[in-house]
Amino acid sequence: MSGAESVDSIWKLSNEEGGELAGRWWKWALSAPDDRSPVEDRTGEHAAWNQPDDLWFLAGTYGGHVVRRCAIPSDRPVFFPVLNMQHTRSYSRVPQSMTVAEATASLNSIPLPLQEFSAPFRTGLTQRYAWGIWGGIASLTPGQYVLEIKARATNGFWVDTTYHLESTAS
Numbered sequence: 001m002s003g004a005e006s007v008d009s010i011w012k013l014s015n016e017e018g019g020e021l022a023g024r025w026w027k028w029a030l031s032a033p034d035d036r037s038p039v040e041d042r043t044g045e046h047a048a049w050n051q052p053d054d055l056w057f058l059a060g061t062y063g064g065h066v067v068r069r070c071a072i073p074s075d076r077p078v079f080f081p082v083l084n085m086q087h088t089r090s091y092s093r094v095p096q097s098m099t100v101a102e103a104t105a106s107l108n109s110i111p112l113p114l115q116e117f118s119a120p121f122r123t124g125l126t127q128r129y130a131w132g133i134w135g136g137i138a139s140l141t142p143g144q145y146v147l148e149i150k151a152r153a154t155n156g157f158w159v160d161t162t163y164h165l166e167s168t169a170s
Helices: 004-008 015-031
Strands: 064-073 078-088 100-107 115-123 126-137 143-153 158-168
Touching: 015 078, 015 115, 015 126, 078 100, 078 143, 100 126, 126 143
Parallel strands: 064 158
Antiparallel strands: 078 126, 100 143, 115 126, 143 158
């Protein structure tokens, strides 16, 4: 594996920036058609679907174990959920969250700092709230990386996701 030196340049976000990105991530995830959904994807085949120009989103999962392989551009920071949820304002007028029992992410076996973000966002006319434990990585030098994400909520929901990433020059 190469590029471990890039882990030193962790992407630190303010609460406002992280909340805005969490809302953007959910808009991206919710807008995908079922047959191309990066969240439902088990292999990484749809990882590049409708990516924004200024960063790269990695998809979460609907739970369980997933292994994905994908190429990402070396000139964009990466933003991803470790454990997250969203709901409409009609469900609750305040952001809901999960009680976290475990939440970790590591890049090439180096632990990454994680941050909790919560923020309102809209899809069409629907007001929603996003909550989650998120990770961010500054743009990675070209090379091969392994991102491991593990999380467990006290309600029994869990994720174990491994991304085999190839950072490529744009």
